[in-house]
Amino acid sequence: MAPKVVRWGMMATGGIVQTFTKDLLVDPKTRGVEDVCHVVTAVASSSSKDSADRFVANFVEGKQGDTKCSAYASYKELVQDSNVDIIYVGTPHSHHYQNCRLALEHNKPILCEKALTVNAEQAKTLIDEARKRNLFFMEAVWTRYFPLSIEVRQAIQDGKIGEVIRVSADLSIGEIPEDKFDEGHRMVNLDLAGGVLLDLGIYALTWLFQTIYHTLPKEKRRAPTVLGTAMTSEPRTGADEATTILLNFPVSTPSGRSSTHGVASAALRAHFDFERDSDQATPAVRIFGDQGEIQVFGPIYRPSRYRITYRDKQKQTEDKTFEFPGGIHGMSWEGDEAARCWLVGKLESETMSWDESLVIMKTMDNVRKQGNLKYPDDIESTEYPIDLKKRDPSKHVQTENRD
Ligand SMILES: NC(=O)C1=CN([C@@H]2O[C@H](COP(=O)(O)OP(=O)(O)OC[C@H]3O[C@@H](n4cnc5c(N)ncnc54)[C@H](OP(=O)(O)O)[C@@H]3O)[C@@H](O)[C@H]2O)C=CC1
Numbered sequence: 001m002a003p004k005v006v007r008w009g010m011m012a013t014g015g016i017v018q019t020f021t022k023d024l025l026v027d028p029k030t031r032g033v034e035d036v037c038h039v040v041t042a043v044a045s046s047s048s049k050d051s052a053d054r055f056v057a058n059f060v061e062g063k064q065g066d067t068k069c070s071a072y073a074s075y076k077e078l079v080q081d082s083n084v085d086i087i088y089v090g091t092p093h094s095h096h097y098q099n100c101r102l103a104l105e106h107n108k109p110i111l112c113e114k115a116l117t118v119n120a121e122q123a124k125t126l127i128d129e130a131r132k133r134n135l136f137f138m139e140a141v142w143t144r145y146f147p148l149s150i151e152v153r154q155a156i157q158d159g160k161i162g163e164v165i166r167v168s169a170d171l172s173i174g175e176i177p178e179d180k181f182d183e184g185h186r187m188v189n190l191d192l193a194g195g196v197l198l199d200l201g202i203y204a205l206t207w208l209f210q211t212i213y214h215t216l217p218k219e220k221r222r223a224p225t226v227l228g229t230a231m232t233s234e235p236r237t238g239a240d241e242a243t244t245i246l247l248n249f250p251v252s253t254p255s256g257r258s259s260t261h262g263v264a265s266a267a268l269r270a271h272f273d274f275e276r277d278s279d280q281a282t283p284a285v286r287i288f289g290d291q292g293e294i295q296v297f298g299p300i301y302r303p304s305r306y307r308i309t310y311r312d313k314q315k316q317t318e319d320k321t322f323e324f325p326g327g328i329h330g331m332s333w334e335g336d337e338a339a340r341c342w343l344v345g346k347l348e349s350e351t352m353s354w355d356e357s358l359v360i361m362k363t364m365d366n367v368r369k370q371g372n373l374k375y376p377d378d379i380e381s382t383e384y385p386i387d388l389k390k391r392d393p394s395k396h397v398q399t400e401n402r403d
């Protein structure tokens, strides 16, 4: 049977939208996907029509046969385009709430970049709105859809390492912020909800949640308590440049244990593993079970290798490495998932459910409260519409993507 075609509309023309578009337009058959395929039928830039035109010329034209792609100079025109099935929101997370409200208001399903919003109240408002309007809505946490992540979750559910006692996960990127990011960069700019918690810490939390919380049957999933946090401010902007979090997940195991611990960390100046490309590499995620351990090698947003070691020395250590088929960066799998969900009329993806997005946002709210980290009132607000602070697009520093 011919694959079903899903028509995407891209909201923004920045770094991540470019990467996502490139991945989406790689032939799905290269990754064994036969049921869906993707085209990009519209792109919008809030800075200029020129930027949207350039995007179409560089990333879309010539990559999807005869399918045409419109270029718009406003997000409003994009959400009004009837040739678009689903919108990918790739703006800074400070803007997700306003941008998603706009799309939902025009009855468009959404795949929205992480972090879903700035706070849990905004996330809940969007979820309620999507539910009310019967629209698909998903946080684009790409890593969850990697074959590697699926296998690791399955290994835990199969009991390969016994009961999970503790999980630690780190995403520290080893950059000197004063050299790497000017004060306007989204990584450190509070007006764009900059800082490591929402940008990088969310991956460490993703690993804790997908291995401890998500591997339980739905009715047994309980929000963790936040036992402790440490937060360091970036000297120029006050954004968090290092955050460490200790979580306690309530569980109920056959052996009578009632909690599983999670330790999540993220930082700009430290690095998860300076030896990452050598045979001295150390794992950035460690899932400690009572019968063994699963180690995932970083960067944890795009891991390609894991190892399982066993208490029982008769059992062989297992090492597994993954390829990125068709030369993809790794974002196509979440695109396939969103397309499939939308095609069958699902409102949410099981793998990144509304419940889990919300629990994670609540956890991050709690961490920020303890660290006394606030963003400007307009980006914390649930009011809609708000004209967020104007920027000068000529001063915008576009993110380059790391591998
Ligand atoms: N999943 C992943 O691997 C990654 C996810 N991300 C997430 O994607 C989002 C965007 O990041 P990224 O693409 O790196 O950022 P960029 O700065 O490269 O691009 C963001 C784009 O958003 C649009 N935009 C709208 N309003 C603003 C504003 N006030 N300031 C700046 N840009 C604005 C601009 O596009 P235009 O002018 O065309 O409207 C801009 O190019 C973030 O939420 C981030 O967390 C980022 C990197 C990797």
Ligand SMILES: O=C1OC[C@@H](O)[C@H](O)[C@H]1O
Pocket (backbone or CB within 6 Å): 199, 200, 301, 401, 402
């Ligand atoms: O989501 C992300 O993943 C990759 C990182 O390089 C980037 O800063 C972050 O936003």
